[in-house]
Amino acid sequence: MLELDEYAEFINDLQCAAQAQGLPLDTVLKECAPGQFEANLIHTDDALSACDHSVLLKRLIKGVALKHGFEATFMAKPYGSEAGSGTHVHVSLIDSNGHNIFAENGDDPLQSAALQQAVGGLLELMPDSMALLAPNLNSFRRFQEGLYVPMAPTWGYDNRSVAIRVPAGPKEARRIEHRVAGADVNPYLLLATVLASIHHGLTQQIAPAEPIIGNAYEQIAPQLTNSWAHALHLLGNNHVLGEQLGEDFIEVFIANRQAERADTMREVSAMEYDWYLRHV
Known part of the structure; x- marks a missing residue:
């Protein structure tokens, strides 16, 4: 509460600027x-508009921050020993009649076949x-145990320790919360990935594992890679994502990320000098 008070003028200006820009x-x-x-x-029924809002909001936040004499960053891991910053996406699906298909099974949020298959994908x-x-390189520094980031492909009902959360609430608002991406993610690629995965789950009728009850960190060992090189290798060999997002796009994306990674490998950090310069 004290920090909210400390940044009250910035937050008020942010709200006013957002209202002015719609x-x-x-x-x-x-x-x-x-x-x-x-x-x-606030949610929108158009995925592209949701991505536009995300990009414009980032620019707005940076601009208002500069007006107040400081900088805003969307790095995934600006502080090595503190929790990083994520991008959480809430998704529901409506049919041609405007009905939420994740609410098809009434009051039991985990018994909807469509919701389970979407989670499975x-x-x-x-x-x-x-x-x-x-x-990017900094993105993977966020994936550390004990810092509120999903470390394995898990799901559960109203459980904030899992990667895919089904929030509590009325069935009309039943949705999936994707909790893995960092604040530095490209929102268009994030939404494309989420929707492609849901499409894969629905068309292939993929059943997920049992939902996690309790602390997922204590029950499931870390499984999501924190290696940038390994992540690029996995993406390049996934034919479903290649088909859904376009093989040409995947090839260019990986080539760009590999070039960026090669540049990072040529940089020697201050920590490496401190640890190794005189001791090896």
């Missing part, structure tokens, strides 16, 4: 890392999607 900014909440906040966008393709969800 961006559907909802609440701004304080998160656990220093100077870390969560900004929520997301979990199956998640390991091979990591290069899209974590697009």
Whole structure:
């Protein structure tokens, strides 16, 4: 609460600027890392518009921050020992009559066949999607145990320790929350990946594993790669994502990321000098 008060003028200006630009900014909440906040966008029924809102909101936040004499960053891991920043996406599907197909089974949120199959597709393709969800070197520093980031392809009901959460609430608002991507993700590629995975689950009728009850970190060992090189290898060999997103796109994306990774390998960090210069 004290940090919300400390940044009250910035948050108020942010709300006013969003209103002036027609961006559907909802609440701004304080998160656990220093100077870390969560900004929520009101849902839209158009995926492309949701991505546009995300990009425009980032630019807006950076601009308002500069007006107040500081910088805003969307790095996934700005502080090595603190929790990183993620991009959580809430998704539901409506049919041609406007009905939420995830609510097809009444009051039991975990018994909807469509919801289970959508979750099954997301979990199956998640390991091979990591290069899209974590697009740079800093992205992978976020995946550390004990810092509120999913480490395995897991799901559950109203469980914030899993990768895919089904939030509590009325059945009309039943949805899936995808919790893996970092704040640095390209929102267009994130939404394309999420929708392609859901499409895969529905068309192939993929059944997920049992939902996690309790702390997923204590029950499931880390399985999602935190290696940038391995993530690119997995993406390049996944034919479902290649077909859904386009083989040409995947080839160009991987080539660009590999070139960026090659540049990072030529940089020697201060920590390496401190650890190894005189000791090896």
